[in-house]
Amino acid sequence: xxxxxxxxxxxxxxxxxxxxxxxxxxxxxxxxxxxxxxxxxxxxxxxxxxxxxxxxxxxxxxxxxxxxxxxxxxxxxxxxxxxxxxxxxxxxxxxxxxxxxxxxxxxxxxxxxxxxxxxxxxxxxxxxxxxxxxxxxxxxxxxxxxxxxxxxxxxxxxxxxxxxxxxxxxxxxxxxxxxxxxxxxxxxxxxxxxxxxxxxxxxxxxxxxx
Numbered sequence: 465x466x467x468x469x470x471x472x473x474x475x476x477x478x479x480x481x482x483x484x485x486x487x488x489x490x491x492x493x494x495x496x497x498x499x500x501x502x503x504x505x506x507x508x509x510x511x512x513x514x515x516x517x518x519x520x521x522x523x524x525x526x527x528x529x530x531x532x533x534x535x536x537x538x539x540x541x542x543x544x545x546x547x548x549x550x551x552x553x554x555x556x557x558x559x560x561x562x563x564x565x566x567x568x569x570x571x572x573x574x575x576x577x578x579x580x581x582x583x584x585x586x587x588x589x590x591x592x593x594x595x596x597x598x599x600x601x602x603x604x605x606x607x608x609x610x611x612x613x614x615x616x617x618x619x620x621x622x623x624x625x626x627x628x629x630x631x632x633x634x635x636x637x638x639x640x641x642x643x644x645x646x647x648x649x650x651x652x653x654x655x656x657x658x659x660x661x662x663x664x665x666x667x668x669x670x671x672x673x674x
Contacts, residue, residue: 495628497617499606502625504528506562506592506603509575509582514560514592516623521558525649526619527642529561529631530600533581537633538614542585544639548646549589555650556621559589562603564613567596616642620649 505515529545531538549559565574575593582591594603601607607615607628614631626649631638 493609495607495609495611495615495630497604497606497625497628498608499604499625502619502623504562504603506594507571507575508590508592509579511571511575514590521623523621524556524558525621525646526617527557527559527646528617528619529559530564530594530604530615530617531561531613532564532597533577534565535613537631539585540634541614541631541638542587544634544642546586546588548643552646552650557646557650560592561587561589562592562594564594564597564600567598571595618645618649620652 503516505513508514527545527548529538529541531541533539545559545561549557563578565577569577571593574595578591578593581587594600597613604617607617609630610628611630614633616627616629616631617625618627618629620626627645629642
């Protein structure tokens, strides 16, 4: 087995372990990101650089999804993201999904894989190439207490991170809480960098409901 594949399988195993039997002590540690200013840059699927400082994000509420095509919990969330982007875009929501794929793939092959996946799943929001899972720390150096993919980072209209969520995959409660949190940010005044009600996102996710 190639080194890149071994690393990916180890990460997937870690995610499965935290999903099936989360450690009691780890539950007390909420994920967060310590980054000021919060900046990032990735290539889109045509090789163009997209930056957090680009005009398309100015004054918007951003949902940044860290995911991978090989991660079942990640892909189970896609229909919810499509729905949220379509319904809330006019209110100022932008969803960006940064994919971290197999590091054994060359950039061109990786982006072609992602293009095919985006078309197959009908993804309407922006998908960027994050390279491999080993690049996550470099891309987001202040990201702490996450347990694997998916990870959701919510950013207010002022460009500051508001919340970091350890995702475990789709379920109705997760979708309701995420939408409530996003609407709260969209309706907030003065930049909207505060979520008044903390939400618990612990425990395993069952198969998709409904």
